[in-house]
Each structure stands twice: as structure tokens, then as C-alpha cells.
Amino acid sequence: MQVASRRSVRAPRPASVAGVAGTDPASVRTWDRLAGSYGRQERREQHAVDTALRLADPGPRDTLVDLATGTGLVLRRLAARPAQAVGVDRSAAMLAHVGPLSDDTRLLRADARDVPLPDGHADVVTISYLLHLLSPADRAAVLAEARRLLRPDPASRLVTVTVWTGRAPPARLAGRVLAAAAAARPAALGGLRPLDPTADLRAAGLHVDRRVELPRRGYPSLVLRARLPAGRTPDLRTP
């Protein structure tokens, strides 16, 4: 397994989310600290990740980029092997826990807001359990980067997984409880803040064509598949 770390030629973007060291649920420090125990909860993500991969449906000629790959659950759950897969994460400790991968899969230590891969590199981009950790500005930056990475073809697809409790009244109450707990302990529970990123995807110029809500079997989750609009050559640099 190969871990590459490349400095971007672009200027670094400002630090995000809560801004207070140690309370940012997306910070490198948070995930370096959680890396050793992260594998113990992966079974709660597995059903949603498998659903995401079913919707993503990577083929043997496809290139897949998994943004915020963490300990590599998405890469390890790939049933059909794409031609190439790249797992991107900015926490070296999380990447160190990925474990064995196939030869056509590599890891890249980089920020998902500024990925050192060329425009149109991927047929499939996956983002599993990241977006709900981020501020709206950082969500927009990550989704703009995901869009830039997608090959400019309506068949290319982005699949996201977020924590989501649903819109029905009991689910909304559960969501509010979860959001309050996440706000009280952002570094530990910030990842459990429910989010439906449909509006973020739309703002990034992507349209959602599949939506699967998974209230049971693991974290209550939402899986969305989004595509570039048909019949239009996208300007990859402008969301």
C-alpha cells in the first residue's frame, strides 16, 4: 500500500468549523486521536457504506476517489474492483490504520478541499461520513472539489453518506437530541450531527438522482447519489 503526501501548489484555505483547537470535529488532531479506536465502530457504518457502493456501482474500467477515506472502510468494502481507487484523507494516523489494500488502490494524504489530483480524474467520487462534520463553507469547498474531480460526463457520479434521522416528527426529535449532544461535545460527537446535503449538492451544480434513507442497522444515515447535469459541459473550476 502506498501513501503519498503532496503539497498543493494552491494557497491553503483557512481553518474551518468551530475554530477552537480540540473542539473541531473535523480537525486533524481529533482524527489522529480517534484513529486507534475508529475500527471498533465501523460495523455501524457498514450497511450505509454498502448501500453507497451499490449506488456508486464502480465498474472495472472506472477510477474511484474516496474523499475522507479515514481507515478505508469504503475501499475495503468495494465488491467490484474499479481499475483504480484513491483514498484521500488529511489524518496520517487514520491512513495508517487502513490495512492491506489491492495493488490498484493507493492512499493520498491531502485535504478534501484541495486534492492534488487532476480535473476529471474520477468516474466515481464517494464521501462517507464527512459532510456533517463540516461548516457550510467547508462543505461547499469539498463538494466543489468533488465536482472538479468528476470526469465531465453525465454518467460520472458522486455518492455521499451522512448521519440523518429523517423528517417524520419522531425522527426530527431524535435528530434534535443528536444535534444537541454533538454541539455539547463537538470533538467526540460532532460527527453525529444530522445533515441532508441535498441543497449543498445542488449549490455545487450537481443533481441528486437517488436518495436512500437508512434509519436502522447502524447509524441512522442518508445516502445520496448525484450527477453532473446532462447536456452541458461543466466549467470544472466554477461550482
Ligand SMILES: C[S@@+](CC[C@H](N)C(=O)[O-])C[C@H]1O[C@@H](n2cnc3c(N)ncnc32)[C@H](O)[C@@H]1O
Ligand atoms: C467520520 S470519519 C469517516 C471516515 C470514512 N469515510 C468512513 O466512512 O469510515 C471522518 C474522516 O474525515 C477526515 N477529514 C476531515 N476533514 C477532512 C478534510 N478537510 N480533508 C480530508 N479528510 C478530512 C478525518 O481525518 C476522518 O478520517
